[in-house]
Amino acid sequence: MLKKYLLTPGPTAVPEQVLLDMAVPMIHHRTPAFAEIFASCREGLKKVFKTEEDVLILLGSGTAAMDAAVSNTVNPGDKVLVINGGKFGERWVKICKAYGADVHTVDVPWGRSVNPADVKDFLGKNPDTKAVFVQGSETSTTVYHPVKELAAVTADMPETLLVVDGITSVGVHDTRMDEWGVDILLTGSQKAFMLPPGLAFIALSKKAWTAAEKSSQSKFYLDLKTERKNQAKNTTAWTAGVSLVIGLKTVLGMMEAEGLENVFKRHALNAEATRAAAKALGMRLLAEDYPSDAATGCFLPEGVDGKAFVKYLRDKCGVALAGGQDKLEGKILRISHLGYHDAFDTITAISAIEMGLRKFGADVKLGSGVSAAQEILMRAMAER
Amino acid sequence: MLKKYLLTPGPTAVPEQVLLDMAVPMIHHRTPAFAEIFASCREGLKKVFKTEEDVLILLGSGTAAMDAAVSNTVNPGDKVLVINGGKFGERWVKICKAYGADVHTVDVPWGRSVNPADVKDFLGKNPDTKAVFVQGSETSTTVYHPVKELAAVTADMPETLLVVDGITSVGVHDTRMDEWGVDILLTGSQKAFMLPPGLAFIALSKKAWTAAEKSSQSKFYLDLKTERKNQAKNTTAWTAGVSLVIGLKTVLGMMEAEGLENVFKRHALNAEATRAAAKALGMRLLAEDYPSDAATGCFLPEGVDGKAFVKYLRDKCGVALAGGQDKLEGKILRISHLGYHDAFDTITAISAIEMGLRKFGADVKLGSGVSAAQEILMRAMAER
Numbered sequence: 001m002l003k004k005y006l007l008t009p010g011p012t013a014v015p016e017q018v019l020l021d022m023a024v025p026m027i028h029h030r031t032p033a034f035a036e037i038f039a040s041c042r043e044g045l046k047k048v049f050k051t052e053e054d055v056l057i058l059l060g061s062g063t064a065a066m067d068a069a070v071s072n073t074v075n076p077g078d079k080v081l082v083i084n085g086g087k088f089g090e091r092w093v094k095i096c097k098a099y100g101a102d103v104h105t106v107d108v109p110w111g112r113s114v115n116p117a118d119v120k121d122f123l124g125k126n127p128d129t130k131a132v133f134v135q136g137s138e139t140s141t142t143v144y145h146p147v148k149e150l151a152a153v154t155a156d157m158p159e160t161l162l163v164v165d166g167i168t169s170v171g172v173h174d175t176r177m178d179e180w181g182v183d184i185l186l187t188g189s190q191k192a193f194m195l196p197p198g199l200a201f202i203a204l205s206k207k208a209w210t211a212a213e214k215s216s217q218s219k220f221y222l223d224l225k226t227e228r229k230n231q232a233k234n235t236t237a238w239t240a241g242v243s244l245v246i247g248l249k250t251v252l253g254m255m256e257a258e259g260l261e262n263v264f265k266r267h268a269l270n271a272e273a274t275r276a277a278a279k280a281l282g283m284r285l286l287a288e289d290y291p292s293d294a295a296t297g298c299f300l301p302e303g304v305d306g307k308a309f310v311k312y313l314r315d316k317c318g319v320a321l322a323g324g325q326d327k328l329e330g331k332i333l334r335i336s337h338l339g340y341h342d343a344f345d346t347i348t349a350i351s352a353i354e355m356g357l358r359k360f361g362a363d364v365k366l367g368s369g370v371s372a373a374q375e376i377l378m379r380a381m382a383e384r
Numbered sequence: 385m386l387k388k389y390l391l392t393p394g395p396t397a398v399p400e401q402v403l404l405d406m407a408v409p410m411i412h413h414r415t416p417a418f419a420e421i422f423a424s425c426r427e428g429l430k431k432v433f434k435t436e437e438d439v440l441i442l443l444g445s446g447t448a449a450m451d452a453a454v455s456n457t458v459n460p461g462d463k464v465l466v467i468n469g470g471k472f473g474e475r476w477v478k479i480c481k482a483y484g485a486d487v488h489t490v491d492v493p494w495g496r497s498v499n500p501a502d503v504k505d506f507l508g509k510n511p512d513t514k515a516v517f518v519q520g521s522e523t524s525t526t527v528y529h530p531v532k533e534l535a536a537v538t539a540d541m542p543e544t545l546l547v548v549d550g551i552t553s554v555g556v557h558d559t560r561m562d563e564w565g566v567d568i569l570l571t572g573s574q575k576a577f578m579l580p581p582g583l584a585f586i587a588l589s590k591k592a593w594t595a596a597e598k599s600s601q602s603k604f605y606l607d608l609k610t611e612r613k614n615q616a617k618n619t620t621a622w623t624a625g626v627s628l629v630i631g632l633k634t635v636l637g638m639m640e641a642e643g644l645e646n647v648f649k650r651h652a653l654n655a656e657a658t659r660a661a662a663k664a665l666g667m668r669l670l671a672e673d674y675p676s677d678a679a680t681g682c683f684l685p686e687g688v689d690g691k692a693f694v695k696y697l698r699d700k701c702g703v704a705l706a707g708g709q710d711k712l713e714g715k716i717l718r719i720s721h722l723g724y725h726d727a728f729d730t731i732t733a734i735s736a737i738e739m740g741l742r743k744f745g746a747d748v749k750l751g752s753g754v755s756a757a758q759e760i761l762m763r764a765m766a767e768r
Contacts, residue, residue: 001642001650003726023407258385266385316768318726342387342702347735347754348728355758355765366762367755370731374739374750381739384700 002318007349009139009168009295009322011190011197012339014247015254018194022247029240037249039234044252045201048170048260049185051177055203056227057248059241062167062188065200066095068222069133069163069184072204073211076100078130081122083114083150087140087325088165092133099217101130110141110328111297113290116149123153123160130211131161131183136169140325142297142334143287144173148180155181161208167191168294168338170201171255172267183208189244191294192263194251194339198244266380267293270337270346273376277350277369281357286332295322295336301362306330309360319352343377386702391733393523393552393679393706395574395581396723398631399638402578406631413624421633423618428636432554432644433569433587435561440611441632442584443625446551446572449584450479452606453517453547453568456588457595460484462514465506467498467534471524471709472549476517483601485514494525494712495681497674500533507537507544514595515545515567520553524709526681526718527671528557532564539565545592551575552678552722554585555639556651567592573628575678576647578635578723582628650764651677654721654730657760661734661753665741670716679706681718685746690714693744703736727761 006013027033038057045055058064070092074080080101082092085108096103106122108114114134123129132154134145147164154162161183166175170185171192177185182205189199204212204224212224221238230237255263271293275285278298286297300306307330310323324332335349350369357364390397411417422441429439442448454476458464464485466476469492480487490506492498498518507513516538518529531548538546545567550559554569555576561569566589573583588596588608596608605622614621639647655677659669662682670681684690691714694707708716719733734753741748 001638001647001724001726003724003728005728254385263385312768317765319728340385340387342385344387344389344703344732344735347731351728351731351735351754351758355762358762359766365755366758367751370735370754371749371751374735378739378742378750381701382743384696 005319005345005348007336007341007345008320009191009334009336009338012194012336012341014196015194015340018247018250021250022243024246027242029242030235034240034242035234037245038240041245041248041252042231042234044249044256048252048255049177049203050175050179051185051203053178053203053205054228054231055201056224056231057236057245058200058202058222058227059198059236059238060200061197062165062186062200063091064222065186065188065202066091066165068202068224069186070095070099070101071217071219071222072215072224073161073184073208074099074101074130075216077102079104079126079128081106081119081126081129081132083108083119083132083134083145085112085114085141085143086110086135086138088135088138092165096133111143111286111288113143114145116146116153119150120153123157127157129160131163133163134165136164136166136173136175137292137294139168139295140328141286142292142295144169144290144292146290147175147182151180151182154183158207161211168292171263172292172294172338174264177203177205181205189248191338193248195244195247198241199248267337269376269380270341270343271296273343273346273373274335274337274350276376277373280372281354281364281369286328294338295334297324297332297334299332301357304357304360304362306332309333309356312359313352313356317352317356319348321349343380346373346377389703389729389732391720391725391729392704393575393718393720393722394572396578396720396725398580399578399724402631402634405634406627408630410626413626414619418624418626419618421629422624425629425632425636426615426618428633428640429585432636432639433561434559434563435569435587437562437587437589438612438615439585439587440608440615441620441629442586442606442611443582443620443622444584445581446549446570446584447475448606449570449572449586450475450549452586452608453570454479454483454485455601455603455606456599456608457545457568457592458483458485458514459600461486463488463510463512465490465503465510465513465516467492467503467516467518467529469496469498469525469527470494470519470522472519472522476549480517495527495670495672497527498529500530500537503534504537507541511541513544515547517547518549520548520550520557520559521676521678523552523679524712525670526676526679528553528674528676530674531559531566535564535566538567542591545595552676555647556676556678556722558648561587561589565589573632575722577632579628579631582625583632651721653760653764654725654727655680657727657730657757658719658721658734660760661757664756665738665748665753670712678722679718679720681708681716683716685741688741688744688746690716693717693740696743697736697740701736701740703732705733727764730757730761
């Protein structure tokens with residue numbers, strides 16, 4: 001018997017109630033019943049994005065929203081700046097290039113957070129930059145980039161957009177789109193939103209919509225102007241992801257019931273506990289200055305084969321964690337704190353890592369990581 | 385957000401696949417499709433009971449099978465012996481009295497296992513005893529009674545039955561009905577069988593069927609002779625519990641895939657780990673000589689209000705454990721190892737107890753129970 005624990009930074013566990021709600025008989029998307037659910041989701045998403053703008057619901061993965069962010073605002077030849085410090089920074093580069101942009105980068109070592117001064121410096125020298133692309137949380141390196149400080153740089157530039165991939169930061173770190181002046185904010189359904197993959201959410205500031213009006217790129221499925229027109233009437237341009245939208249309504253209700261600030265606190269607490277556990281186990285953290293609360297990356301002890309370790313925990317112990325990508329492959333572990341994740345998920349992850357390290361011959365004191373985590377998790381328990 | 389962990393000694397967690405299988409559209413119970421499922425369940429149950437006799441499937445709780453065991457074999461005025469060392473021993477007394485038996489008891493202090501010599505002594509003096517009633521596992525005191533040794537006492541007595549309530553021992557402790565000479569063995573669906581409450585399973589030896597043939601009690605719904613006749617044709621006397629039987633087929637398949645001996649080993653390992661953790665935390669075990677592998681009972685530290693403690697863990701931390709009953713109310717904790725339960729359920733229970741004890745002011749070293757459990761759970765992990 002192998003019970004499964006999905007503790008990867010997306011897809012994440014889907015709450016039982018959401019699974020049940022998504023299993024109701026199919027309804028048609030051009031009906032008042034669906035429009036009512038859709039309207040409720042639109043309102044709920046605005047609260048999470050902290051914006052008065054429309055948050056559009058797309059049927060696609062997070063990458064669809066990244067594509068839309070570029071193809072709706074960047075024209076061929078436009079100068080753009082990408083903050084590139086991981087796999088998803090690289091993805092911004094690829095998408096911008098695919099649409100013919102003149103791509104410049106601020107290269108950030110993997111594990112480091114961008115210094116806003118470097119961005120300010122580039123923009124000072126290149127005031128004609130159309131957009132700055134960044135990850136709120138760079139999932140591959142478990143780093144948080146300082147969205148608020150970056151927005152402060154672009155806010156005064158009337159033609160320069162700040163585009164934030166919030167796929168693992170929206171619903172994890174407080175992100176105040178309107179107050180901070182983020183121009184495009186997007187995320188996906190399979191992270192903090194606790195849903196299966198399939199929906200992406202994207203909101204544009206007035207400055208971004210102005211750019212979108214001037215877009216000369218060819219596009220159809222991901223044309224946000226078409227979506228905006230339809231979604232204002234609580235319907236979608238193309239067929240809606242009916243079951244996922246039904247699940248989204250439940251999820252938004254859960255987030256509201258818990259309280260958005262408490263959702264952030266829960267992620268922060270589990271992340272802090274995991275970092276403390278990793279340190280207690282002698283595992284160096286990957287994120288040096290500003291770790292993300294979405295997932296914690298840490299280096300495995302010398303001599304432990306990370307690929308075999310992740311495979312062993314997943315296939316033999318039922319605990320799915322993520323390893324490293326590209327240059328970090330086989331070297332690190334990434335432990336998710338995303339979405340439907342509580343203190344005992346954190347303890348499960350850490351106790352599994354402890355027992356796994358022992359199995360792989362590392363010198364580890366069983367329970368030492370768990371107790372370090374418990375000291376921190378106790379804070380929330382003591383308040384109850 | 386409060387994730388729920390059901391770690392009580394029944395009802396127990398139902399595997400996701402079983403929930404899905406029970407959610408298929410309803411079928412009628414007088415159909416070849418249902419008969420096929422039912423036949424498969426009958427075969428599977430024989431393997432778990434380790435008997436060549438019919439294992440009858442009743443629609444009712446475990447108590448229905450206890451009632452049937454008495455009402456089908458004990459006539460008014462019959463002398464019976466009940467091994468009474470807990471709440472469920474008391475239930476045998478109540479049922480036997482309800483059917484007019486002449487009830488004698490071997491009283492066992494709560495937390496102790498019966499001494500077979502005491503039973504042998506009684507039967508030597510009372511060879512006209514119709515039946516001996518016992519729990520395989522007495523859930524209220526987390527004690528295992530030595531079924532094999534008791535069966536050795538009654539096996540040579542042609543008119544005396546050994547009736548075993550195996551509600552929390554079948555599927556937990558190896559129970560060889562035919563080989564050992566158990567005359568009636570029964571259990572329920574919501575323990576090791578990982579199903580919702582609603583089905584009870586009961587098997588009678590040839591000696592027990594002979595007694596049933598001579599039964600003079602009035603009965604109807606729980607008349608095992610009627611059931612036996614029907615179930616031989618892969619149907620039930622009255623309406624079958626269709627969804628539960630569909631789930632039972634899945635569960636029996638899971639038990640066979642894991643291997644019955646491995647199911648026993650898993651329960652034993654989680655129980656051993658929990659006992660080690662309780663000792664490491666300075667909590668005295670309730671079961672002094674022969675602890676059950678179904679659940680572990682342990683005394684809370686002086687000054688900790690057990691009722692408030694159980695309520696706090698359940699309502700504020702999402703971890704449902706059981707407290708004590710009757711004279712043990714407020715004094716003990718009972719931690720289940722039953723059914724769909726793995727190493728990380730054990731760690732969740734122990735880490736929650738550690739943090740709860742700290743919250744309740746007890747002097748506890750966080751992680752000390754967890755590490756004691758990990759040392760034992762590692763044995764199974766190391767083999768993988």
